[in-house]
Amino acid sequence: MTDIALASPHCAHHGTGSYCETCKVRSLAVCAALDEGELSELDAIVHHVDIAGKSTFIHQGDEAESVFSVTEGVVRLYKLLSDGRRQIIGFAMPGDFLGLALQNRYGFSADAVDNVVLCRFDRRDFDRLVSAKPHFLKRLHEFATHELVIAQEQMTLIGRRSAEERVAAFLVAMRERWTRIRGPSVTIQLPMQRIDMADYLGLTIETVSRTLTKLARDRVILIVPDAVRILDEARLLGIARA
Incomplete structure (x- = not known):
C-alpha cells in the first residue's frame, strides 16, 4: 500500500471555487483537456494529499489503485533492480501525471524529494471518467508518450557522453522544465x-560533485543552496549539446 495521508476529498484549498479551477499548474496538467463543466466532475473524485519530504507514496509492484497529478514539489522515480540496487529513472515535477500502469501494477516506486502536494484519484473512478471523455483519453496518451520520450532522453544522456556533458545536459533539461512551470530564470x-543526480546520470557522487565544482570554477555556473545559477548560458548549452 502507499504511505500517504489523505486530506478530505473536498480540500480546504478550495475556498469559494473548486481546487481544479484555481490550480496553478492546471494548464500543464492532464486536466487541461477538460472544460469548466467537466472540471467539476474531476473535482468530485479528487483527494488532495500532502507528502512529507523523503516519504514513499508509490511502491513498485503494488496494485495500482491510484493515479496522481503533481501540483507542488519534486518527486523521485526509481526502480529496484533484482540485485537490490536502486536506479533513478526520473524526477516528476508540478504538472506531471503518475500512475499509468500496465497489468494493474506500479512499474516503479516514487517518493517525495521535498514536501509534495498531489491530486490523488482512485483509479476506478478516474478510468470511468476518462472512458466517457475521448479528449481526456487523448491527453493521457500525450502524457504517456512524453514519458517514453523522457526515457529515451535518459538513455541518450547516459550513453557515450562525458561526465561534464551529462551534468550540463541535466542542468539544461531541469532549467527547461522549471521555465515551463515558473517562467524564465537563470x-x-x-x-x-547529489547522489540522486549521480544515480540518474550513471555517475558516482564524487564525479558529479567534481564536475559541478569544475563548471563553477570555469564561471559557467554559480553553486548556491539547493540550486545553481547560470553565469554563461552559451557555454553551458555548448557543453550539453556536444
Missing part, C-alpha cells in the same frame, strides 16, 4: 541530493 532549482 537559477535552476535542484532540490534532489
